Every structure is written in structure tokens, then in C-alpha cells.
Amino acid sequence: MSVSVNPDSVVKGLSAYYTPATLADMLAQWVVRTGSERILEPSVGEGALIDAACRQAQRVQEYPGVHFTACDINPAVIETIRLRLGTRSEARAIDFLQLDPASTGLFDGVLANPPFTRNHSLDPHRRSVLRKRFDTVGAAGLWVHFLFHAMDFLRPGGRLASIIPASALFSDYGRAGLQRVSNRFAEVEIREIVDRPLWVNGADERGALLLADGFDQGSSHLPEPCRWSAHGIPAALLPISAAAYDQLADQCTPLGSIASLSIGAVTGCNSIFLLNEEQRRALKIRKSDLQPMVSRARHIPGLTIDKAKLLRLALEGEKTWLLAPKWLGEKGSGVRRLLAKISARRRASTLWFKKRTPWWKVDSGGSSDAIFTYMNDRGPRLVMATADVRCTNTLHCVRFLEHVPADQRLAASLSLVSTFGQLAAERLGRSYGGGLLKFELKDARKFPILPAQRDLRSAFEKADMSLGAGDLAEATRIADEALLAPLLGSQWEQTIKRLRIEIDARREVRRGR
Structure with a gap:
């Protein structure tokens, strides 16, 4: 197995919402299907997505051989991750938006929890450069640029699985960005998380999952989100006793x-x-x-x-x-x-x-x-x-x-x-x-x-x-x-x-x- 990461071992604070295990597992199950994929993780953070990919690889193949390329702008994160990666994998201390596909080759899948940095929080010069480079419109947050750049690393037929902010589902720039991603994939699914995930760093933010398959093998319309629990359960299948639970919780x-x-x-x-x-x-x-x-x-x-x-x-x-x-x-x-x-x-x-x-x-x-x-x-x-x-x-x-x-x-x-x-x-x-x-x-x-x-x-x-x-x-x-x-x-x-x-x-x- 290529890696084993302790989710509590890496600390950083770059507008990151560290991935809960349940969400990480949903993403990994979408990308890892043979147990032998080459996978790119553009902002590895505390390593939850790599952990989840390893778990999924072990489920689908007795002797998995997943190859990871993990990136993060924080050198301390990479030093920690590098110690845990096998010889078939690598970790790079680099701003993912500066990574060149020619230096890595193409991947079977991208697993991502990109920074949720909002447009107005970006340095004005950087915001202008990114807008021109990726031809984005409106108040596109950093996660949009990450997804656009991630597609340059996928082989034909590759898969993309990413956490996105809940605002992506209703904002003009968010829907425009998601439609642009959908145009490059044969199959796209969006799962709206109906409750707040227990983000590892305690952030108070809902989210959604973007799941795309068949890169450059077809084009999809932007689908309507399906509703899921943060615990990995389709909301339609989950009995919710919200009123009774909340009645009791309010007295606790x-x-x-x-x-x-x-x-x-x-x-x-x-x-x-x-x-x-x-x-x-x-x-x-x-x-x-x-x-x-x-x-x-x-x-x-x-x-x-x-x-x-x-x-x-x-x-x-x-x-x-x-x-x-x-x-x-x-x-x-x-x-x-x-x-x-x-x-x-x-x-x-x-x-x-x-x-x-x-x-x-x-x-x-x-x-x-x-x-x-x-x-x-x-x-x-x-x-x-x-x-x-x-x-x-x-x-x-x-x-x-x-x-x-x-x-x-x-x-x-x-x-x-x-x-x-x-x-x-x-x-x-x-x-x-x-x-x-x-x-x-x-x-x-x-x-x-x-x-x-x-x-x-x-x-x-x-x-x-x-x-x-x-x-x-x-x-x-x-x-x-x-x-x-x-x-x-x-x-x-x-x-x-x-x-x-x-x-x-x-x-x-x-x-x-």
C-alpha cells in the first residue's frame, strides 16, 4: 500500500476545510475502482482523501497499487506526507496552480478538496491574473480555478471528484463554473450535503460534492443536485427525526x-x-x-x-x-x-x-x-x-x-x-x-x-x-x-x-x- 496518513498529523490554515472521513470516502469510491489508479491530490492538507483512496483501493483489490501525486503549497504539510508515501508515489511542495502537467503526466483521477478562498479575499493582482488565465467571470472563488486547472491533468476517460462550497449551487459564477466542468465529462453527479459536515478543523460550512466521469468522452448538462447526508446516506433513504431530536438538543x-x-x-x-x-x-x-x-x-x-x-x-x-x-x-x-x-x-x-x-x-x-x-x-x-x-x-x-x-x-x-x-x-x-x-x-x-x-x-x-x-x-x-x-x-x-x-x-x- 502506498500510504497511511494520520488525519491529525498535518496542520495548515489556508482557507481549508479539512475533509471528514465520510465525505472523503464518497469521493474516493467515485475515483478508485480498480485499485491501480494514478491519482492527483492538488491540495493534500491533512491527508484525508489519500487515506480514503487507500481504504477504497483495499476494498476493490487484494494487493492495491495506487500511485499518488500529492501537492500542497505548505512545505510542512508535504514533509509530513512525504514520509508516509510509498516509493511509487510523490509529494510536491508547490502551489497547484503553478504545476505543469508536462512534469507529472496524466492521471486516471483527481481527488480534491480545493481551498474555499472567496474571490474578494484574493490579492487584486492575483485575482486579475487568474481571471484572464482561466477566462472566469463574476466572483469566482479559488476552487473554480483549481477545478479548471485539474482537468488539464486528466487522461481521456479520467474521473474527477471534488468538494465544492454550497454557494456553488446557487451563485451565477458557481453554476457557470460547474457547467464548464460538465461540458468536458460524459457523466456528472452533484451531491448537496443537507447537514453541516463535521469538518476536521471545526469550520461551520455546508458543502457539496462534484463527481465527474468520462473526461473528454462526452458532454453533460449541469445536473440538479441530489441531496445527501454528511454521513454518506442519500437523504431520501434516511429517516430524519429532526423535530424530536432538535426538541431534546435545545434542552441540552x-x-x-x-x-x-x-x-x-x-x-x-x-x-x-x-x-x-x-x-x-x-x-x-x-x-x-x-x-x-x-x-x-x-x-x-x-x-x-x-x-x-x-x-x-x-x-x-x-x-x-x-x-x-x-x-x-x-x-x-x-x-x-x-x-x-x-x-x-x-x-x-x-x-x-x-x-x-x-x-x-x-x-x-x-x-x-x-x-x-x-x-x-x-x-x-x-x-x-x-x-x-x-x-x-x-x-x-x-x-x-x-x-x-x-x-x-x-x-x-x-x-x-x-x-x-x-x-x-x-x-x-x-x-x-x-x-x-x-x-x-x-x-x-x-x-x-x-x-x-x-x-x-x-x-x-x-x-x-x-x-x-x-x-x-x-x-x-x-x-x-x-x-x-x-x-x-x-x-x-x-x-x-x-x-x-x-x-x-x-x-x-x-x-x-
């Missing part, structure tokens, strides 16, 4: 307004720093040199976690001990023998080891009130933790603000289990490899928390027991009765059924069914 508080969220402990080498009880005993490491640690979502199946539960998991073979000695002990001690498995080269090349003094002393962080699960299939959970429990950076630490009462904290945990919370997760979460929902810190901070209408202790304990027994449906019923019924009134059960239909539809699409 973002989690980030009642709690602070942070990453968990970073070990730098989980295979060494995390142990189970059998390993601890074999090395004769004292419990005082260890810290109870949650490192997997499976360690917290319910709504509560404490040291005793983690110790039972360690006895069952789960790595729920963090190596956290105050000193290394005598020569030949278990702590020293364990740490000796990390080579000097590994220590020198691991960023987190170089940040720490001494390198082996992991900062397990302060106590947290709860743990927010990071990667999920059926939505995240907020698990209440005792003060002696920590988590690794595969989960998020949550500390409630001092003024937040106990019932509101329980409401926060129950909110994520409720039908409303599960739908909020499908709308807010980012779909990643394997169809899982991922919640970065900034996503988790936005999660809507329902108000506490009454004493929730009994409902919380029952939901905790149900989840611990693997019965999510019963836990959800308990949370719905405690939190949603008081807000929705006598018809609450019928309203919840409508919300559930949308949840099921979104999950089926996310899971690739």
Missing part, C-alpha cells in the same frame, strides 16, 4: 461546559508499561510500583469502574496495571528487567521518552471523575471512576467542574446511553476504519448532555448493572425513562421509536451494509 448542555476533558496517560510503549497480574507476579513487581489503569473500552463495560474491578481484570489476564515506580530498585529488580526490554535505539527515537525525566516515569495524570470512550460501535460511554483509577490515551479523562451537582453528573453518564445520546453519537461522531465512531477531544466536548429532572441514583445503578450484564437495550430503556420521558411527555415512547429508526439506518450505512 455540551459536556465541555460542565467538565474538562483531556487525553489519558501516554506510555510510549504499552507492551512494556502495561501488565496483567501474571506478569506482575512473574517479575515480582510490588503493587506499590503500579497504578490501576484502564487501557481498553472493554475494561469498562458498565457505567462505573473502580480499583477492585481493575484488579479482577488483571487476574483474568487483562493489562490493567501501569508500571509507575518511584525508583528502579536494585540491579536485577523486576522493574529494571522489564524496562531493559526497551532498547536504547527505541528510547532515543520515541518522542515521549525524550520528553520525560527520567524517561521511564509515566505521568499518569491527576484523578478523574469519569472516562469517555474514544472508539465505539454503538456510541461512546461516560463511565464514572473512583479517584484511584486512571486511563491511557486510548480513552479520555473527564473532570467535572466543582459546581456540577451529583445528579447532573449521573445525567451526563446516562445521556450517552439513552436513545437520544446514541443518535447524537451517530450525528456527531466521525466514522473511521472498520466503521467505528471516533470521538476526538473536541468532538467529545460538544456531546449534548440532557438535564437531570429528578434523583437519578436508582436509574443509574440499574443501567450500570444492565450494561455490565451486556444488556444495552435494557440500559437504554432505563436511561430513556429517566431522562427522555420527563422532556417528551406522554408520547415519549412513540418519539423514541422514531429516533431509533434513524439510529439503525445510520449504523447500517456506517457499517457498510
Whole structure:
């Protein structure tokens, strides 16, 4: 495979709306059909489109051989991308509008999320030069020039897939530009995104997708847009319970307004720093040199976690001990023998080891009130933790603000289990490899928390027991009765059924069914 890009590894700010994975996947599915294409990415940014092309290539061919040429005006971006590209691909630090097709050859496809820089934001001289060069009219934004130039790089029969601003669908210059592109392709489809995508940089902007096939093999009229969800679902097929969802959302508080969220402990080498009880005993490491640690979502199946539960998991073979000695002990001690498995080269090349003094002393962080699960299939959970429990950076630490009462904290945990919370997760979460929902810190901070209408202790304990027994449906019923019924009134059960239909539809699409 030619590349694997971490979507959070590249940062730039050039009027860019970094591509959500769902939109990137739609574009990639249009362009990548054999798994052996030559693909041009004219403004690679944080690499989401290349990631999506790789995923799609692996779906259609067992041993894909996609060749990328990635461009970006930001040299720092290219340095990062270049490290991740295979030998059959290349990255160029260049303004795409200055790239010459003679220097690259022609491509099977172009995958693009061009800058949305508006016409009035361009330097006047540059605006004049671009207008003459591409023969554009009106207030054409930079994305128009990008698309016109991109067509010069396509072989006959090639494909183009690009994100465009929503304004392109109704502005005179936008429609003129799209018609000009349509004139060069045998088939064109435009998908209007009916909800706001969760842009990776948090921008508040709707968008649309331009999908074109058969370059210079026919001419198309500008099609009417078809309506799609930002989650990759045709709007006509997606049951939308907007009124009920909005009614509840209007009464919610973002989690980030009642709690602070942070990453968990970073070990730098989980295979060494995390142990189970059998390993601890074999090395004769004292419990005082260890810290109870949650490192997997499976360690917290319910709504509560404490040291005793983690110790039972360690006895069952789960790595729920963090190596956290105050000193290394005598020569030949278990702590020293364990740490000796990390080579000097590994220590020198691991960023987190170089940040720490001494390198082996992991900062397990302060106590947290709860743990927010990071990667999920059926939505995240907020698990209440005792003060002696920590988590690794595969989960998020949550500390409630001092003024937040106990019932509101329980409401926060129950909110994520409720039908409303599960739908909020499908709308807010980012779909990643394997169809899982991922919640970065900034996503988790936005999660809507329902108000506490009454004493929730009994409902919380029952939901905790149900989840611990693997019965999510019963836990959800308990949370719905405690939190949603008081807000929705006598018809609450019928309203919840409508919300559930949308949840099921979104999950089926996310899971690739």
C-alpha cells in the first residue's frame, strides 16, 4: 500500500476545510475502482482523501497499487506526507496552480478538496491574473480555478471528484463554473450535503460534492443536485427525526461546559508499561510500583469502574496495571528487567521518552471523575471512576467542574446511553476504519448532555448493572425513562421509536451494509 496518513498529523490554515472521513470516502469510491489508479491530490492538507483512496483501493483489490501525486503549497504539510508515501508515489511542495502537467503526466483521477478562498479575499493582482488565465467571470472563488486547472491533468476517460462550497449551487459564477466542468465529462453527479459536515478543523460550512466521469468522452448538462447526508446516506433513504431530536438538543448542555476533558496517560510503549497480574507476579513487581489503569473500552463495560474491578481484570489476564515506580530498585529488580526490554535505539527515537525525566516515569495524570470512550460501535460511554483509577490515551479523562451537582453528573453518564445520546453519537461522531465512531477531544466536548429532572441514583445503578450484564437495550430503556420521558411527555415512547429508526439506518450505512 502506498500510504497511511494520520488525519491529525498535518496542520495548515489556508482557507481549508479539512475533509471528514465520510465525505472523503464518497469521493474516493467515485475515483478508485480498480485499485491501480494514478491519482492527483492538488491540495493534500491533512491527508484525508489519500487515506480514503487507500481504504477504497483495499476494498476493490487484494494487493492495491495506487500511485499518488500529492501537492500542497505548505512545505510542512508535504514533509509530513512525504514520509508516509510509498516509493511509487510523490509529494510536491508547490502551489497547484503553478504545476505543469508536462512534469507529472496524466492521471486516471483527481481527488480534491480545493481551498474555499472567496474571490474578494484574493490579492487584486492575483485575482486579475487568474481571471484572464482561466477566462472566469463574476466572483469566482479559488476552487473554480483549481477545478479548471485539474482537468488539464486528466487522461481521456479520467474521473474527477471534488468538494465544492454550497454557494456553488446557487451563485451565477458557481453554476457557470460547474457547467464548464460538465461540458468536458460524459457523466456528472452533484451531491448537496443537507447537514453541516463535521469538518476536521471545526469550520461551520455546508458543502457539496462534484463527481465527474468520462473526461473528454462526452458532454453533460449541469445536473440538479441530489441531496445527501454528511454521513454518506442519500437523504431520501434516511429517516430524519429532526423535530424530536432538535426538541431534546435545545434542552441540552455540551459536556465541555460542565467538565474538562483531556487525553489519558501516554506510555510510549504499552507492551512494556502495561501488565496483567501474571506478569506482575512473574517479575515480582510490588503493587506499590503500579497504578490501576484502564487501557481498553472493554475494561469498562458498565457505567462505573473502580480499583477492585481493575484488579479482577488483571487476574483474568487483562493489562490493567501501569508500571509507575518511584525508583528502579536494585540491579536485577523486576522493574529494571522489564524496562531493559526497551532498547536504547527505541528510547532515543520515541518522542515521549525524550520528553520525560527520567524517561521511564509515566505521568499518569491527576484523578478523574469519569472516562469517555474514544472508539465505539454503538456510541461512546461516560463511565464514572473512583479517584484511584486512571486511563491511557486510548480513552479520555473527564473532570467535572466543582459546581456540577451529583445528579447532573449521573445525567451526563446516562445521556450517552439513552436513545437520544446514541443518535447524537451517530450525528456527531466521525466514522473511521472498520466503521467505528471516533470521538476526538473536541468532538467529545460538544456531546449534548440532557438535564437531570429528578434523583437519578436508582436509574443509574440499574443501567450500570444492565450494561455490565451486556444488556444495552435494557440500559437504554432505563436511561430513556429517566431522562427522555420527563422532556417528551406522554408520547415519549412513540418519539423514541422514531429516533431509533434513524439510529439503525445510520449504523447500517456506517457499517457498510
